[in-house]
Amino acid sequence: MIKLTDVRKSYAGKVVLDGIDLAVQAGEVVSILGGSGAGKSTIVNCINGLVAPDSGSVLLDEFSVANRKGLREIRKKCATVFQNFNLYPHLTNIENITLAPVRVLGVEPKNALADAHDLLHSVGLNEHADKYPAQLSGGQKQRIGICRALAMSPDYLLLDEITSSLDPEMTAEVVDVLKLLVDKGMTMILVTHELNVARSISSRIVFLEAGRILVDVHRDVFFSDAFLDENRRIKSFIASANGL
Amino acid sequence: MSFLSDIGPFIPALWDGFLTTAAVSAASILGSFVVGTALAVVATYGGRIAAMAATIYIEAFRNISFLVLIFFFYFGLPELGIFISAFWTGVLVLSLAVGAYVADAISAGLTNVQGGVKDAATAFGLTTAQRIRLLELPLALRVSLRPLGSLFVNLILTTSILSTITLNELTNAAKIIASTTFRPFEVYFLLLILYSILTYLCSVIVHRMHVRANRFLAT
Ligand SMILES: Nc1ncnc2c1ncn2[C@@H]1O[C@H](COP(=O)(O)OP(=O)(O)OP(=O)(O)O)[C@@H](O)[C@H]1O
Ligand SMILES: [Mg+2]
Numbered sequence: 001m002i003k004l005t006d007v008r009k010s011y012a013g014k015v016v017l018d019g020i021d022l023a024v025q026a027g028e029v030v031s032i033l034g035g036s037g038a039g040k041s042t043i044v045n046c047i048n049g050l051v052a053p054d055s056g057s058v059l060l061d062e063f064s065v066a067n068r069k070g071l072r073e074i075r076k077k078c079a080t081v082f083q084n085f086n087l088y089p090h091l092t093n094i095e096n097i098t099l100a101p102v103r104v105l106g107v108e109p110k111n112a113l114a115d116a117h118d119l120l121h122s123v124g125l126n127e128h129a130d131k132y133p134a135q136l137s138g139g140q141k142q143r144i145g146i147c148r149a150l151a152m153s154p155d156y157l158l159l160d161e162i163t164s165s166l167d168p169e170m171t172a173e174v175v176d177v178l179k180l181l182v183d184k185g186m187t188m189i190l191v192t193h194e195l196n197v198a199r200s201i202s203s204r205i206v207f208l209e210a211g212r213i214l215v216d217v218h219r220d221v222f223f224s225d226a227f228l229d230e231n232r233r234i235k236s237f238i239a240s241a242n243g244l
Numbered sequence: 245m246s247f248l249s250d251i252g253p254f255i256p257a258l259w260d261g262f263l264t265t266a267a268v269s270a271a272s273i274l275g276s277f278v279v280g281t282a283l284a285v286v287a288t289y290g291g292r293i294a295a296m297a298a299t300i301y302i303e304a305f306r307n308i309s310f311l312v313l314i315f316f317f318y319f320g321l322p323e324l325g326i327f328i329s330a331f332w333t334g335v336l337v338l339s340l341a342v343g344a345y346v347a348d349a350i351s352a353g354l355t356n357v358q359g360g361v362k363d364a365a366t367a368f369g370l371t372t373a374q375r376i377r378l379l380e381l382p383l384a385l386r387v388s389l390r391p392l393g394s395l396f397v398n399l400i401l402t403t404s405i406l407s408t409i410t411l412n413e414l415t416n417a418a419k420i421i422a423s424t425t426f427r428p429f430e431v432y433f434l435l436l437i438l439y440s441i442l443t444y445l446c447s448v449i450v451h452r453m454h455v456r457a458n459r460f461l462a463t
Contacts, residue, residue, distance in 0.1 A: 048367040049366070072369060075368065076369055079368065080364075080368075082360065082363070086364035088361055089361070089461050090379075090382050090460075103378070132460030134460050134461060152368065
């Protein structure tokens with residue numbers, strides 16, 4: 001379980017997270033929606049430890065980001081996929097995938113390589129194993145990003161707008177991979193601007209505005225007419241998102 | 245023709261000088277690279293005091309006359325009971341001095357490494373040391389190779405100053421030959437060519453490395 005309790009974060013007096021309470025159970029897929037600057041990435045980065053909250057607690061299973069040992073365990077159990085891929089440009093695609101398993105988890109290089117080939121195969125990129133990230137399209141890069149995360153055999157996946165720099169066709173490639181993960185019961189937190197993506201793979205939707213959680217409801221409720229009529233702000237958010 | 249017959253007997257001496265210059269250059273390039281990398285890492289990632297010490301070192305050595313430094317080490321150290329050969333004094337001083345410039349070039353590369361790469365490495369649980377060694381330094385070096393190339397060319401040219409501490413390198417050999425044959429014009433012309441060969445070789449090697457290392461990097 002991922003559990004955030006009253007998490008607060010400010011930058012130079014500007015409140016970015018204003019008391020976030022969020023619990024994600026094993027097997028859930030939670031989408032975080034919200035306008036630009038709402039604090040979505042900051043939530044994700046509080047979980048993987050890239051951002052240290054000012055106050056409140058972030059727990060993953062029994063581990064806390066607040067202490068070194070907890071953070072180390074959390075980073076082994078919970079992998080992140082980034083909007084801009086953040087691949088290591090000087091390493092081949094397969095080296096990108098095997099680096100952390102070998103260096104952080106202590107997997108035998110031979111086994112890590114075999115696992116990486118299996119992962120590449122599952123996303124249809126096996127023939128690109130020994131190429132470099134710069135030689136791939138955006139959709140292919142992001143599938144490498146997903147493989148890099150999955151190579152950690154994570155219990156949790158954090159996905160921060162992983163399709164927003166991709167065109168629709170590439171997005172579809174990546175969403176297909178996500179659907180496979182949903183079927184396997186992977187626990188995921190998905191930040192997205194794309195309502196279709198949220199709708200097709202998540203079980204719950206969290207709507208964030210100015211660092212606060214406005215609603216946290218089941219996917220079917222979120223997209224129902226009755227709910228949207230009650231929540232005008234969300235309705236207009238959806239209208240403008242669809243208009244893009 | 246008569247120049248060739250005049251200079252013929254001195255070719256072995258000149259060749260020896262050439263080899264000495266090449267050797268002192270190669271050892272100093274290696275040394276300055278090690279010194280510079282270590283300084284850059286400490287200046288960039290070290291704690292406040294260590295980083296400050298590294299920065300002071302870098303600034304200090306960039307503002308000291310090389311000739312004075314070489315005299316200080318070669319004539320000063322024996323007074324303290326430390327005796328090193330002219331060759332190794334040269335390597336030591338060149339490594340320490342050029343290392344300061346190398347540190348600057350590599351530091352610039354380190355600060356240019358994309359934040360995204362660091363974020364990914366951190367989020368995936370790599371330690372700071374692993375991150376520096378496996379990702380940030382290799383990426384920084386790709387950017388720094390070109391400026392390092394000019395530093396190393398300069399280093400090769402600077403080795404001629406080691407003739408002042410009696411090292412029998414190329415310039416010293418040429419001096420002796422010029423004063424014996426009374427043909428300074430031809431001898432020093434030859435010297436120019438020999439230095440050019442070394443620096444050209446250095447440039448070509450660094451350029452090759454640069455192209456190879458950056459082959460598949462997005463710009
Ligand atoms: N390191 C930082 N220093 C200062 N301000 C920051 C920093 N990181 C984020 N912010 C600010 O915090 C706010 C929330 O940022 P965050 O990245 O979490 O938003 P977001 O919801 O992910 O937005 P987007 O949809 O644009 O990615 C923004 O106003 C941003 O400018
Ligand atoms: Mg964001």
